Amino acid sequence: MQMLDLIRRKREGQALAPAEIEAMIRDYTAGIIPDYQMAAFLMAVYFRGLDREETAALTRAMIASGEQIEWSSIPGVKVDKHSTGGVADTTTLVLAPLVAAAGVPVVKMSGRGLGHTGGTIDKLESIPSFRVQLTREEMIRQVKEIGLAVTAPTGKLAPADGKLYALRDVTATVESIPLIASSVMSKKIAAGADAIVLDVKVGSGAFMPDLESARELARIMVDLGREMGRRVVAVITNMDEPLGMMVGNALEVREAIAVLSGGGPRELREVCLTLGSQMLLLAGATCSDGEARRRLEELLAGGAALAKFRRFIAAQGGDPAVVDRPELLPRATDQVTIAAPSSGYISAVQARLVGEAAMLLGAGRITKESPIDLAVGIELKKRLGDYVNAGEPLAVFHVNDRANLETARERFLAAYILAAAPPTPQPLVYEIIR
Numbered sequence: 001m002q003m004l005d006l007i008r009r010k011r012e013g014q015a016l017a018p019a020e021i022e023a024m025i026r027d028y029t030a031g032i033i034p035d036y037q038m039a040a041f042l043m044a045v046y047f048r049g050l051d052r053e054e055t056a057a058l059t060r061a062m063i064a065s066g067e068q069i070e071w072s073s074i075p076g077v078k079v080d081k082h083s084t085g086g087v088a089d090t091t092t093l094v095l096a097p098l099v100a101a102a103g104v105p106v107v108k109m110s111g112r113g114l115g116h117t118g119g120t121i122d123k124l125e126s127i128p129s130f131r132v133q134l135t136r137e138e139m140i141r142q143v144k145e146i147g148l149a150v151t152a153p154t155g156k157l158a159p160a161d162g163k164l165y166a167l168r169d170v171t172a173t174v175e176s177i178p179l180i181a182s183s184v185m186s187k188k189i190a191a192g193a194d195a196i197v198l199d200v201k202v203g204s205g206a207f208m209p210d211l212e213s214a215r216e217l218a219r220i221m222v223d224l225g226r227e228m229g230r231r232v233v234a235v236i237t238n239m240d241e242p243l244g245m246m247v248g249n250a251l252e253v254r255e256a257i258a259v260l261s262g263g264g265p266r267e268l269r270e271v272c273l274t275l276g277s278q279m280l281l282l283a284g285a286t287c288s289d290g291e292a293r294r295r296l297e298e299l300l301a302g303g304a305a306l307a308k309f310r311r312f313i314a315a316q317g318g319d320p321a322v323v324d325r326p327e328l329l330p331r332a333t334d335q336v337t338i339a340a341p342s343s344g345y346i347s348a349v350q351a352r353l354v355g356e357a358a359m360l361l362g363a364g365r366i367t368k369e370s371p372i373d374l375a376v377g378i379e380l381k382k383r384l385g386d387y388v389n390a391g392e393p394l395a396v397f398h399v400n401d402r403a404n405l406e407t408a409r410e411r412f413l414a415a416y417i418l419a420a421a422p423p424t425p426q427p428l429v430y431e432i433i434r
């Protein structure tokens with residue numbers, strides 16, 4: 001196989017044969033194809049795209065690059081959920097115990113945060129002594145015992161995707177629909193769940209800026225999963241502002257506890273109920289959306305979801321006392337109020353900039369290797385459409401190190417547009433693609 005020929009043909013917009021794509025991924029994973037050639041290929045894909053057959057071949061090749069897990073020794077339909085990445089998106093921390101409390105086994109491999117988006121594994125690590133690395137046997141035992149387990153991936157799942165994603169991250173080739181679809185689905189399929197609910201985010205804090213591209217991404221991922229024998233549904237949800245009111249690891253754990261206790265921000269709760277209902281439906285645990293929702297609402301109101309969260313924390317070595325005493329979670333030394341510079345309705349929020357401001361405070365990683373501070377972040381005080389008076393708090397920054405405070409403040413304030421009229425409200429959940 002001549003990599004130069006593949007780059008040239010893709011540059012000219014030609015379709016490659018599945019066998020060519022498979023050989024290319026095999027050789028790239030083995031270190032035979034250098035990064036500079038793969039970077040050129042990725043840029044050609046960014047501009048020219050991949051057709052369905054090429055995307056499926058790429059997905060299969062990335063799955064085949066590592067181990068493939070299967071959980072057949074655990075009874076029932078095992079469900080997983082994946083978000084394409086957002087800001088203040090704490091849904092997994094709510095959904096895993098909530099859906100498990102409904103009797104549906106949840107087996108989840110979650111990632112760490114990168115850039116402006118957070119990651120479930122970092123959030124869980126803010127719970128004192130919580131273990132995020134479980135062996136396969138520990139996962140199986142725990143799911144059989146309490147119905148859920150969440151672990152960090154081992155690097156053995158779809159390693160070709162890990163290598164390609166790192167290269168895409170530094171070559172401005174992340175925002176490509178076929179590349180995102182194959183990246184997400186290769187990991188999800190290799191991780192072995194029977195049913196997968198995809199949360200495709202659209203808006204200012206998401207990779208997909210508009211509904212049309214989100215729809216296309218969702219359709220491709222659902223079809224890929226189905227072709228590979230999984231039950232898949234995609235929910236397109238709004239990321240035009242941070243989903244919850246907390247951005248930062250320990251802060252988001254607090255917010256998840258609030259939702260699991262029957263409270264929390266309406267928007268976060270609503271997206272959790274929508275995704276959770278789809279998880280129950282896919283698993284065959286209920287036959288209607290209305291019934292699924294009612295059941296989940298009861299589990300939140302009656303304390304069963306919160307009790308499951310306590311058991312989950314204890315099972316993974318963490319201190320379950322944080323559920324009743326969230327002050328045991330790491331806390332920043334300083335709280336700095338960020339005031340609105342003028343009066344008006346919040347007519348737009350660049351959610352990505354809010355995520356970047358939190359990252360500058362230390363809540364997120366600038367590069368994969370950067371250390372993070374689990375205690376710091378941003379507590380939002382206002383939402384899209386709210387009216388603020390000049391000088392009124394827009395947010396509180398939870399800070400340990402003031403080195404980047406001013407840059408973070410500027411980045412945060414740049415995210416907000418204040419206007420004389422309120423914006424037209426947008427749906428929180430746009431569509432469900434089956």
Ligand code: URA
Pocket residue numbers: 084085165174179180181183184207
């Ligand atoms: N999340 C992924 O796992 N891969 C992408 O390419 C983008 C978001």
